[in-house]
Amino acid sequence: MRRFFVQFGQFSGAFLALLFLLEIPIQWNYKTQNADMADWQKLEGINADIVFIGNSRTWHSLDADTASQKTGHNIYALAQDGWQVRLLNQKLKTYLKQNRQPEFFFIQADPAFLGTRTNWYSKSNFLKYLFLDREGLQDLMKAYEGYHWWDWSIPTIRYAGLPGRYIIDATGSNMGIHRRHGTLPESAGVQERLPAIPMDVWKCSVRSTAWIDSLKGQCPSSKIILWHPPISQALSEKRDITAITSYSIEHNVPLFDLGKASLADSMFKDNTHVNKFGSIWTTDTVVAFIQELNALQQP
């Protein structure tokens, strides 16, 4: 027995050492090379006047840098692709610990963000952001299909089932995210008319509006605005946001609805995400809306 254990210990020790060795470039790249990633983790000192919270639809639609320049306000997009409200709700808590409450707080109000389906995103969506987790997001991740306890417990093993990904992260390939003020969406390329999020109907349930209360509750002194980024015409035919409009009326919260704008297909990357042209239009529309809000705010 002793001989068996000594030999097995040596062998498995060498094996674990190999896994740790493979982990080194990953850790190093995430912590030092990828400034965008690090920026996303650094929420302190932003103190934005206006915060937009949402998922990739907010992230793609709003060029927060441009909007900041045009309005003269500090606008921040607390948005993340591959995430839904369950995770952003947690991220907002961290943001508010390090920053003052915004004057205006825009909440993305659509089924893509407020829905909590667990099968929309795979591990690859979350991997890069959770790696330097500081907010206990791993616990929230457990609800999602594809999450395994070993992803964060055994070094390197988290890359199993994501062919090619280890090489990308180990070699420090840039993720191309401009995190500080959102992102400049990709340029208009070939129109991929594929639904980015597999949805038969674009419908919000009444239950999902409870998340709005949760987000709102964290910013009691902010003026809340619900906003619905644009969707393609094909998807708008399946749209049913009665629960959102009812919420807006019942709670006297304005709804800034760009989902009903009939934008041409040439402004979309796919059914749920605008491309560069769609982003320019959305950002300009948002800027105009904010300027209108400012006008209302002035005594």
Next chain:
Amino acid sequence: MLFNSPDFLLFLPIVFGLYWFVTQRNLKGQNLLLLVASYVFYGWWDWRFLGLIALSTIVDFLVGIRIEEAPDKARKKRWLWVSLAVNLGILGYFKYANFFIENWISAWQSLGVTMHASTLQVILPVGISFYTFQTLSYSIDIYRGNLKATRDPVAFGAFVSFFPQLVAGPIERATNLLPQITAPRKFTYEQGRDGMRLILWGMFKKVVVADSCAPYVDMCFDNPEAFSGSTLILGAILFSFQIYGDFSGYSDIAIGTAKLFGFELMTNFKFPYFSRDIAEFWRRWHISLSTWFRDYLYIPLGGSRVSKPKAIRNVFVIFLVSGFWHGANWTFIAWGGIHALLFIPLFLRGTNRKNTTSIVAQGKWLPSPRELLQMGLTFTVVTIAWVFFRADTLPQALQFIHTIPSTQSQTFPTTKLYAIIPAVAYMALTEFKHRKSDTIRLSNFTAGFLCAIIVGFQLEINDSPESFIYFQF
């Protein structure tokens, strides 16, 4: 719980530690631990179906004692029927009910009678065909007087549910496994080392060979008309290696795991693709099932010691039932039928036992041209039969075969073939080197190399880990 999951990576050392360090002086404690661990292992998949294993265990435990105590053959037989009815009833309901309902409706509809019947919403419990056959063999062996009924319910429970081979075999005989369970076990270095090496080799076959072949094979079978003949031929060949890597890999891990607990399970595969005819293939492929059918079906039917027509009937019966055992689908029956048709000519010529004592390239480094031709031919017909095994329906299998010569271009999609082909070649060469023995012996260097390859494939080649194909049977 999958052998290739980190859950098992945690489960195995815990059970191993408790087994050898906490309960090692107490045989009953060890057996109880095995029983509990086996139920946890199975319940990890779906705890609701533990009741089926428990039912099968209780029935056969009691029936075994009744058969032994019955004063005459007639009463023994009656009790045996109870075991057969319960086990085959469970199997029939969970595995074959929908098949029979659907075919019953189709048969009437073909006669112009419209029937309205809905199929049952039955989930197929993992490994049901394996453990029901294992318990059945226990009752039959007692009935035949080959085995004494055990009075130890814990030992019997551990025998039925022994986790290393519970869900995909080898289908152990009570005559082999039960005496090992009721006797004290001792850990030996050699057994532990061999066990670990077999586990590693099984993981290599599963993760590196089978799982990397799977996407290519799925691509070909999902949409055969979209690909060239050469792509489909390669798809069929890769399926031959996928199913071998998957199933024999599972068996290796099962046998290796059992060794860690001091048990010796029967060999389930003896390098079947080095067979020189179809009869030799069947002596080397899924040995625990083919010998089960031989002992409990073929020989009771009269085997080959009856008139020629009856003997041919018996061959057909055993192959068709073997096919049907794999699943409730005509494709499996067709697969069994093809093997029967391939076997019958050897049987009629009396050459089906020609290659029983020798191995390929006996005493030589390489096979002779004649042996190569024989091996190639056997592999080809086995691969064609696998098309029926893999296809979802008979028309799909026929379409797959029909598409091969009908397309002109000879191209191969580049999907990871750079990794798949060397992996398959390495497996084939290693097994060819070890063809004289029943098992693979690996040096520490090779073991380390295999570990690195497994990690590399998991990280960079394979998509999500695949379940074992034979779980569905």
